[in-house]
Structure formats: structure tokens, C-alpha cells
Amino acid sequence: MKQKLKKVALLISTFVCAFSVNAEEEITLYTHRHYESDQALFEQFEKETGIDVKVVKASADGLMERLKAEGKNTPADVLITADAGRLYKAKEQGLLQPVESEILIERVPANLRDPDNNWFGFTERARIFAYAKDRVKPEELSTYEELAEPQWRGRILARSSSNIYNQSLLASIIAADGEKEAYNWASDVRKNMARPPQGSDRDQMRAVAAGLGDVAIVNTYYLGLLLNSDNPKDKEVGESLGVFFPNQKGRGTHINISGAGVVANASNPEGAKRFLEFLASDEAQQSFPESSYEYPVVEGIKWSPLLESWGQFKQDDLSLSKLGEMNAEAIRVFNRAGWE
Numbered sequence: 040m041k042q043k044l045k046k047v048a049l050l051i052s053t054f055v056c057a058f059s060v061n062a063e064e065e066i067t068l069y070t071h072r073h074y075e076s077d078q079a080l081f082e083q084f085e086k087e088t089g090i091d092v093k094v095v096k097a098s099a100d101g102l103m104e105r106l107k108a109e110g111k112n113t114p115a116d117v118l119i120t121a122d123a124g125r126l127y128k129a130k131e132q133g134l135l136q137p138v139e140s141e142i143l144i145e146r147v148p149a150n151l152r153d154p155d156n157n158w159f160g161f162t163e164r165a166r167i168f169a170y171a172k173d174r175v176k177p178e179e180l181s182t183y184e185e186l187a188e189p190q191w192r193g194r195i196l197a198r199s200s201s202n203i204y205n206q207s208l209l210a211s212i213i214a215a216d217g218e219k220e221a222y223n224w225a226s227d228v229r230k231n232m233a234r235p236p237q238g239s240d241r242d243q244m245r246a247v248a249a250g251l252g253d254v255a256i257v258n259t260y261y262l263g264l265l266l267n268s269d270n271p272k273d274k275e276v277g278e279s280l281g282v283f284f285p286n287q288k289g290r291g292t293h294i295n296i297s298g299a300g301v302v303a304n305a306s307n308p309e310g311a312k313r314f315l316e317f318l319a320s321d322e323a324q325q326s327f328p329e330s331s332y333e334y335p336v337v338e339g340i341k342w343s344p345l346l347e348s349w350g351q352f353k354q355d356d357l358s359l360s361k362l363g364e365m366n367a368e369a370i371r372v373f374n375r376a377g378w379e
């Protein structure tokens with residue numbers, strides 16, 4: 040009798056559950072990305088799966104603080120953020136959960152995802168040199184390391200070391216050259232700067248265009264944003280700059296990702312997993328080069344004419360989770376080297 044009652048209860052709960060899922064299944068995304076094209080992607084996902092997408096936007100650090108504070112009561116199912124260093128931090132803080140998905144393992148290259156499947160990269164960016172075409176010949180450029188040489192005195196522009204993109208770049212240099220060399224590099228590049236580090240990646244390129252310095256260290260998509268800006272001045276800035284991919288003869292150019300993971304306390308982890316798989320689909324991957332000037336992570340996806348114009352390049356294939364592991368060390372090295 041007891042057994043029977045249990046069975047009935049199970050049937051009822053299964054029915055209720057299935058019914059409520061069909062009626063109003065939804066996922067909530069925490070994201071700090073601000074591309075209109077992301078919204079179009081979310082709508083496409085809704086159309087294909089019937090799962091409603093709710094979006095909460097805030098700064099990357101703000102979202103992580105919020106996840107921590109909300110704990111089990113969080114409405115979030117998916118965290119989307121840029122930089123493997125940040126995703127690593129989210130995992131370390133227990134904010135994410137592993138996802139078992141053959142699709143993700145197959146489509147996202149191993150170095151662009153967490154070894155324990157807590158996060159996956161969905162778009163790629165390269166940290167490159169944007170140089171003044173009228174003052175620098177690409178033959179004069181070669182590696183990140185070479186920016187420490189005296190011929191670059193007063194000519195380099197870079198943002199502050201509190202920025203995770205620079206922390207991840209330095210982590211990759213520590214991984215390649217060791218801490219001592221990385222320290223020498225950071226202090227010499229700091230000496231070669233045209234001004235104390237300040238502003239955004241785009242501000243560094245604006246400063247090069249204004250003649251303040253000759254070479255800026257920036258992420259590729261920011262150049263795409265300038266070139267496609269409604270502001271004619273920014274467009275002009277973009278057009279005055281050349282793109283150089285460092286370390287082509289060695290380990291390759293430092294790359295990073297925008298990525299996502301399923302929130303540890305997600306109320307709809309299955310829906311969240313489907314969303315991640317959707318981000319790895321051809322359809323989503325094809326949209327990134329056109330809409331946000333980022334590279335797809337899935338092989339064989341066509342690039343946009345802009346990305347094609349920058350050319351193919353060799354990428355540093357360091358596992359990006361290393362960037363997170365070495366983040367604290369990178370911050371220490373920056374501080375010791377006096378890179379504000």
C-alpha cells in the first residue's frame with residue numbers, strides 16, 4: 040500500500056513538474072556583455088527551445104558579488120563573463136557547477152574551457168599591438184617581450200594593471216618566460232610608456248591616433264568597435280591604426296575568451312546547459328565575428344571580412360585556466376614592477 044502511494048505521488052509530481060516546465064520554463068542569465076546582438080541571440084534561443092530568457096546586466100565583479108550574496112536564493116542559471124581569469128575566480132568561489140555535455144567537449148577546444156567543465160569559452164579575442172601606421176613599420180614589431188627594449192622609450196600605451204586583460208597577458212608571459220623575466224618585462228615596459236597607465240583599451244588607441252605614443256596593447260574587438268563606431272572621430276582613430284599579432288615566430292599571440300558556466304545554485308541547470316550548447320552552435324558562432332568582432336571558438340566557422348583583413352595568426356595554446364591559477368602572481372609582479 041505504502042509502495043503504491045509513493046508511486047502515485049511520484050506520478051503526480053512528475054506530471055506537475057513536466058507541466059510547469061512546458062508552461063513556463065525559463066533561464067536567467069547574469070551577463071555584463073552589452074552587445075545588442077547578444078539580445079538577438081537570446082531571442083533565437085527562445086524561439087528554438089521555448090525556454091524564456093531573462094537577462095540581468097551589471098559589471099562583471101558586481102554580478103559575482105551578487106551571486107555570492109544570493110547563495111541558494113539566486114535567480115541566476117548562467118553566468119556570462121569575459122576573461123578566463125574571471126571565470127576561474129567564479130569557479131574557485133564555488134559559483135559554478137560542472138556541466139556534462141558531449142557537444143561542448145567536442146566543439147570547444149580543450150585549452151578554452153575549464154578542465155572540470157565549470158566554464159567554456161564561446162568567443163575568442165587576441166591581445167595585439169595597434170600601431171600608428173604613419174610612424175611604425177610592422178617589421179619593427181615582433182614580440183611582447185620586445186616592447187621592453189629601449190627603442191620603445193616613451194612610445195607604449197597600455198591600461199592599468201588592475202585590468203584583468205593585462206593580468207591575464209602577464210600571466211601568459213610568466214608561464215612562457217618565468218616570473219623573473221616577467222618582472223623585468225613589466226618594469227621595462229612601464230618605463231617605455233608614453234604616460235602612466237590609465238583609461239580603457241579604446242583610450243589607448245585614441246592616444247596613439249592623437250600622437251601621444253606609437254603602439255597600444257589592446258584586444259582585437261575594441262579596434263572593431265572603433266572602426267564600426269557611429270562617432271566619425273573614433274572611426275578615424277581605427278583607420279589610422281595597423282594590427283600586429285605578436286610572437287608569431289614563437290608561442291603565438293596571447294588570446295582570451297568570453298565564456299559562460301552554469302551557476303552552482305541554478306534552478307534550471309538543464310535549460311542552462313542547453314543554452315551553453317546553443318552558444319557553441321554554428322548559428323551562434325557565426326554571429327560573433329559579424330556582431331561583436333570576436334573570433335569564433337568552433338573550428339570551421341567563417342570569419343567576417345574585418346577579421347579576415349587582420350589575417351590568420353598563430354595563437355598561444357596555453358590552457359586558459361592557467362591564467363586564473365597565475366592571476367595572483369601576475370598582480371604581485373605588476374605591483375613590484377610599479378605598473379599602476
Ligand code: FE
Pocket residue numbers: 121258
Ligand atoms: Fe572588453
